[in-house]
Amino acid sequence: NAGVTQTPKFRILKIGQSMTLQCTQDMNHNYMYWYRQDPGMGLKLIYYSVGAGITDKGEVPNGYNVSRSTTEDFPLRLELAAPSQTSVYFCASSYSNYEQYFGPGTRLTVT
Amino acid sequence: AQTVTQSQPEMSVQEAETVTLSCTYDTSENNYYLFWYKQPPSRQMILVIRQEAYKQQNATENRFSVNFQKAAKSFSLKISDSQLGDTAMYFCAFMKPPDNNAGNMLTFGGGTRLMVKP
Secondary structure, three states: OOOEEEEOOEEEEOOOOOEEEEEEEOOOOOEEEEEEEOOOOOEEEEEEEEEOOEEEEOOOOOOEEEOOOOOOEOOEEEOOOOHHHOEEEEEEEEOOOOOOEEOOOEEEEEO | OOEEEOOOOEEEEEOOOOEEEOOEEEOOOOOOEEEEEEEOOOOOOEEEEEEEOOOOOOOEEOOEEEEEEOOOOEEEEEEOOOOHHHOEEEEEEEEOOOEOOOEOOEEEOOOEEEEEEO
């Protein structure tokens, strides 16, 4: 049982490039989330999903897109990377016991 | 919308001593959940303790306990017998009751950096 896994761990992008952050969970959780954490700050919700085929915006969705074609996977897409998207990105999942399980994070730098 | 405030950006404590981290929140909800998460240098988010607002009894997990004051909207974390491994960022987080249409989203405070000194 690997829990929540994220790839890559680190990535450097140039302004205007695109990329997909991968997130997979093997706990059969319905709910999945993407957060970003800026330096010295708490986490902010980007997008979330309550099940396959269902996604919705969180607090800071601009510049991102998501999809949820399976229960296990919840990729986050950056279409035109900007310096303001330099951050650490966390994926999380949960079921009905209210506890969210977090992945190890992806550190993204946009220059 | 809910807000969570941690007024102590940094704190330090001597090993084996006790330290209390503060957290206040603002909500119009009556039922909700509060959490403390630990984030060590590895960046992994680790759940430390959870409190249900409908429970008057303060939650306890080994050396970690909370002081939950619902009327004051305060949720502090006490760490007893501090250990070097407790050095980390600590985040207070708020969650409304789960909604089938909205999942169970967390709202985080800005964090408190705790240093345990030998």
